[in-house]
Amino acid sequence: MTVLHSTFTLERTYPVPPGQVFAAWADPATKARWFGAGEGHELDFRVGGRELTRGRTPDGKPLAAASTYHDIVRDERIVYTTTLTGGDVLATVSTTTVELVPDGEGTRLVLTEQDTFLDGAEEPAWREQGTGDWLAKLGKELAGGLSGPSGSAEG
Amino acid sequence: MTVLHSTFTLERTYPVPPGQVFAAWADPATKARWFGAGEGHELDFRVGGRELTRGRTPDGKPLAAASTYHDIVRDERIVYTTTLTGGDVLATVSTTTVELVPDGEGTRLVLTEQDTFLDGAEEPAWREQGTGDWLAKLGKELAGGLSGPSGSAEG
Numbered sequence: 001m002t003v004l005h006s007t008f009t010l011e012r013t014y015p016v017p018p019g020q021v022f023a024a025w026a027d028p029a030t031k032a033r034w035f036g037a038g039e040g041h042e043l044d045f046r047v048g049g050r051e052l053t054r055g056r057t058p059d060g061k062p063l064a065a066a067s068t069y070h071d072i073v074r075d076e077r078i079v080y081t082t083t084l085t086g087g088d089v090l091a092t093v094s095t096t097t098v099e100l101v102p103d104g105e106g107t108r109l110v111l112t113e114q115d116t117f118l119d120g121a122e123e124p125a126w127r128e129q130g131t132g133d134w135l136a137k138l139g140k141e142l143a144g145g146l147s148g149p150s151g152s153a154e155g
Numbered sequence: 156m157t158v159l160h161s162t163f164t165l166e167r168t169y170p171v172p173p174g175q176v177f178a179a180w181a182d183p184a185t186k187a188r189w190f191g192a193g194e195g196h197e198l199d200f201r202v203g204g205r206e207l208t209r210g211r212t213p214d215g216k217p218l219a220a221a222s223t224y225h226d227i228v229r230d231e232r233i234v235y236t237t238t239l240t241g242g243d244v245l246a247t248v249s250t251t252t253v254e255l256v257p258d259g260e261g262t263r264l265v266l267t268e269q270d271t272f273l274d275g276a277e278e279p280a281w282r283e284q285g286t287g288d289w290l291a292k293l294g295k296e297l298a299g300g301l302s303g304p305s306g307s308a309e310g
Binding site for chain 2: 003005007068070071073076077079081083090094097099112114115116
């Protein structure tokens, strides 16, 4: 049995104001587009609310991320904890803080994640890479690229 | 609005085997003796189970620690997340890993806590001090000192 603890911070700048970035986290349909893993996404975006995202590992095992929202400050901050389970095995427990800071016409997003990795089922480098990947998808969503040529009906 | 992230690790050695240390975390009556803050303690010690501890701040405000257990390996490991709320204000979100390692006749306990501190309501030094205080109380409990002269009926 092993446990590994690590923390990383990613910063990204998006060319839209904080309210628009916040809405992409708060609206279930929008979040599913850029964050959903393709096999189901449920989001109850309020303090105490839960989020469940289902996907597959590269070798086909079911993967489930279950989050609980602890702190939500509109247009400014979101804090949630997540457990990631692959097959029946708990891989990680994490706390993620997302801060949105006005930056000229746009928004600087600062994401800090504290991860507890259990028994080597997941690795810090994979997690940081994966998080960077979905922040890139968020960027495409905010540029209108994920909602299709006809635009989004959700907002 | 501020957010501060920090991680600390405390190590303690107790002169009893891991099974006895584990039991002091798992049994609600025993845990209440060394961990309970005096105004209520509820513990449902299983994966997905919750713990609620009520107390007071030094200036009399209600304090509530609510934990969820994510990983329990008998006699070896416990992982839980906790929110600490003072008055109506969320102060911290944390993940705590407790590892129990046989050490001769006794047990080495390694506690690692990853803390997210919101808006300065709590401070890293206080948290580490407080955690050290209750690990000292655990030591007294394991030495029979908190269960009274007639000993504990719970075990």
